[in-house]
Amino acid sequence: MTTARTVLITGAAKRIGAALARDLHGYGMDIIIHYHRSAQEAGILADELNKIRASSAFLLQGNLLDTGSYESIIQKAIGFTGRLDVLINNASLFYPTAIGKTTVQNWQEIFGTNLAAPFFLAQAAADTLAEHQGCIINLTDIHGTRPLKDHPVYSTAKAGLIMLTKALAKELGPAIRVNAVSPGAILWPEGLSERKKEQIINKTIMKRMGKPEDIAGAVRFLIRDADYITGQVIVVDGGRTFFAD
Numbered sequence: 001m002t003t004a005r006t007v008l009i010t011g012a013a014k015r016i017g018a019a020l021a022r023d024l025h026g027y028g029m030d031i032i033i034h035y036h037r038s039a040q041e042a043g044i045l046a047d048e049l050n051k052i053r054a055s056s057a058f059l060l061q062g063n064l065l066d067t068g069s070y071e072s073i074i075q076k077a078i079g080f081t082g083r084l085d086v087l088i089n090n091a092s093l094f095y096p097t098a099i100g101k102t103t104v105q106n107w108q109e110i111f112g113t114n115l116a117a118p119f120f121l122a123q124a125a126a127d128t129l130a131e132h133q134g135c136i137i138n139l140t141d142i143h144g145t146r147p148l149k150d151h152p153v154y155s156t157a158k159a160g161l162i163m164l165t166k167a168l169a170k171e172l173g174p175a176i177r178v179n180a181v182s183p184g185a186i187l188w189p190e191g192l193s194e195r196k197k198e199q200i201i202n203k204t205i206m207k208r209m210g211k212p213e214d215i216a217g218a219v220r221f222l223i224r225d226a227d228y229i230t231g232q233v234i235v236v237d238g239g240r241t242f243f244a245d
Contacts, residue, residue, distance in 0.1 A: 005134075005223070006030045006084055008077045008125075010064065010117070011091030013038035015187055016139065018045055019212030020088060020219055025049045025056060027220060032077045034060045034091070064091055064117035065109060074124040085134040086223055087125050089118035089161075092139065094189060097153040107153055114157035115164065122168055122178075130175035137222050138165050138180040139215075142237050145182075162233055169231030177230040181218045184237020186210045205239025 007024055011017045013035040021031045022045075031049060035042040042059055049057035058080040062073045078084050093113040097106050122136050129136065143151065144158030162180060169178040185200050186209065201208060218234045235241060 004028060004030075005086055006032065006077075006081045007086040007088060007223075008032040008034060008060070008074075008084060009088045009090055010034045010121070011036075013042035013045060016183065016212045016215050017090045019216050020090060021045060021049065021057070023213065023216035023220060024223070025052070027224070029086075029223075030081055031057045032060050032080055033057060034062060034073065034077075036061070036063050036091075064121075065112045067112075067116070067120070070117070070120040070124045074121065074128070077125075078128055083132055084125055084128045085132045087121060087129065087134070087136045088139070088219065089121060089136070090139045091117065092141075094151075094154055096150040098150045099152065102153060110153045111157045111160075114154070115160045118161060119164055119168075122172070126172055126176065130172070133175060135177040135179070135223060136168060136172070137219055138178075140165070140180045140182040140233060142182055142184045142235060142241055146241065165233060166231045173230055177222075177226070179222045179226070179229060179231070180233040181215055181222070182233050182235045182237070183215050184210060184235070184240040186212060186215060186236070200240075203240055204237065205242060208238065210236060210238055 007029050009017050009020050012021045012033040021033055025031050033042050033046055046057040046059050060076050062069050091113055093110050118138055138161050140161050141158040143155045144162045147155040165178055165180040172178055214236050218236050
């Protein structure tokens with residue numbers, strides 16, 4: 001199967017997004033590195049990939065909370081190679097929103113990044129993705145089915161993204177496949193105590209953290225080897241979801 005694809009990854013400058021970019025680039029794909037504020041990290045990543053293969057990575061800045069930006073982001077992405085084969089909605093906003101302290105702005109920011117942007121980017125990209133029998137992959141979270149304490153807005157937004165994955169699969173098929181990957185303990189959020197990390201790891205069957213490369217492998221499978229899979233969520237969490245909190 002050919003790997004000559006153009007892939008747009010939102011939030012690709014750091015963490016899991018950067019791991020996805022490196023992995024897919026290593027399999028011959030051209031990468032559009034979307035970022036918002038992480039210009040330095042995005043530039044370093046683009047230089048790294050372009051040194052490996054000239055003109056194979058492209059920088060695309062955009063604020064996903066700007067509701068007028070979605071069409072522009074997709075058109076700029078298409079302009080890189082003249083096509084778009086894969087949209088990976090990886091960008092995410094994560095912070096606590098305890099009951100009694102949450103604002104409307106918190107709601108709008110978290111839902112805007114985690115749910116509205118994936119929908120409207122998919123809508124804007126649908127024609128070009130269909131033309132190339134492309135696919136959409138959403139990065140969800142195990143907390144979309146297992147709410148995280150003090151994060152009700154984030155958990156609800158990710159639950160919505162899981163449903164959006166299934167709804168878009170029905171709306172956009174058969175020309176476009178839509179799936180999701182749901183990470184567990186892959187990279188720790190800032191400020192998490194060592195005790196809490198140990199507790200989380202002990203609630204996995206594998207008794208260890210995962211790696212960004214584990215997520216990249218699942219995403220790559222959905223792009224290259226899953227022509228008859230759509231509307232599904234692959235959970236990559238070391239068996240975490242088998243345990244009750």
